[in-house]
Amino acid sequence: MAELQGLPEEYRDMSLEELHREIRRMEQLIRLLKDKVELSEPRTSGPDTQDVDLHSTQKTETQTLPCRTNTARKEPGCTRSLKVQEYKRYGRQMIMPEVGLSGQLALKKARVLIVGLGGLGSPAAAYLAAAGIGTIGLVDGDKVELSNLHRQIIHTADNEGMEKVDSARKFLHSLNKEIKLVAHPYHLSSKNAVETLEEYDVVLDCTDRPATRYLVSDAAVIAKIPLVHGSALQTEGQLMVLNNPPIATASKKKGPCYRCIWPKPPPPQSILTCGEGGILGPVVGVIGVLMAMETMKILLPALRTNADESTRKGTPFLLYSAYLNPSFKSVTMRGARENCLACTTMANGRTLKNYGYDTFCGLSCPVNILPPDERMEPKAYRSISPTSGPAPILVDVRENTQYNICHIENSINIPWSTIREDPADAFQSMNKHIQHNGSSQVPCEICFICRFGNDSQLAVRRFREQQQKDSGLKFTCKGDIRGGLKAWREQVDPEFPDY
């Protein structure tokens, strides 16, 4: 082992794969440093260059950005050039000084992983494929659904039911046949995340729940690659570049990871998904597009220098809100946390072991607080015979917007949010509502219903509490409809809209 004298300790135990990764990283760093020197030279090489004809911008530009698009490159990585059709395809971006031939070659050489092919991943993948990223990895374990299509623009109605990974590949291939697409048709887990990410230079987190967001970030820390993080809900979106740089350099500290910024997960009851809270297509789309741009900034050497300048103060965090004016706001976040679990323990151990992400984030369990005899199956409700008196009045506790989209005939709407905030007032208005509708026979029976059968149980419980305080509520509560409107559709009315 004499020939290995002088090899730093940390490389002695590295696997072949890890060594290759280190080599790639250092090569990239060397390239950057050369670019930097090249860019700095004219500015520091004496007063002559400063004084020459400042009025001619063209001339000044040629001097400060020398030969970047052609002759100056001699390192081996840049001897490859593009195919004839690629010059034409990428011409409009290549003539940008921020890209140039060297930038286009950097994009071609790059390997980018997109985790999640939904509302964020779709536009991000489309722009990155179009820009000529040489290798794009696509991770998703889901299939295309009709309810995805208003925002997940690379999937089409013809591909309903197809694996999202295959549907995405089809679209991206038709867009650009010059690039390589790698399908990973599975959900990331603590078992496969690190090995998947290690094949790439940058990862985009386009997933949709806290557990996967911690997983992708932890794996990015271990794989030592930058992470572009985006998220969106309803009318708002958020964007951040994390773990960038993944390793401290002479001029820059290691960037924070997701865990550095948010060491503790939010309580499960505070999480709203797109399925529950809703999402506007262009809102999630704009964040996905910006994620593609941030990825290109990481990969393009010329742009990265500018980006580094702006991040010296802290980590920028971009907030978008469609209905605010101005719609965009950039705030400054903290840097890496010294005692961050991912950046210390996990990074040193180079493994996620079998870290339990679902346990860490907590699961919001389906509500199950009513005894079985207070829960009525939809078909049992439907089969109540008119001879045994009128069926209980259905009290639909979904939000008013949802009730207005579709509801069961003769049901009334008292949203759970109003019950939760002021049960006395909410049930009083229910009282009036029912009497106004002509159900003069009091006491009458009521039965709660909601979208999935969770809030309806909470409403039953709250109603019983309120009834003890308020003798005016002369209803007999029969409980709720088990499984809500989803079960109603399955058992009673297949035509009931599944929104």
Place this chain on the structure above:
Amino acid sequence: MDTDSKSAQGLPIVVEFSGGLELLFSNQRKHKLSLPSRDGKGHATNMAYLVRYLCDNLMSDARQDMFVVDDTVRPGVLVLINDADWELEGEHQYELKKNDNVLFVSTLHGG
């Protein structure tokens, strides 16, 4: 300077909520508040005071745990003082200044 007249003047600040937190505060994103410039013990009004004040006086939703857990802002909420992470500013100990802007943002997870 004269601390008495300072506390009498009050401390005007702007508090904003986003990422869904506005739903807990009468569905209103921007609130202009005037706080006393000293708390009950004569200390300068700081972020700890503000968080307590918001729970006691401004929150319209009864679910306090959607905003505060263990006497501090719950995990998943970013606090920004004049557009910078409050961890850069001293968190609870940060003493509020006239016309400060404090933004509470819930992190989003959808995509």
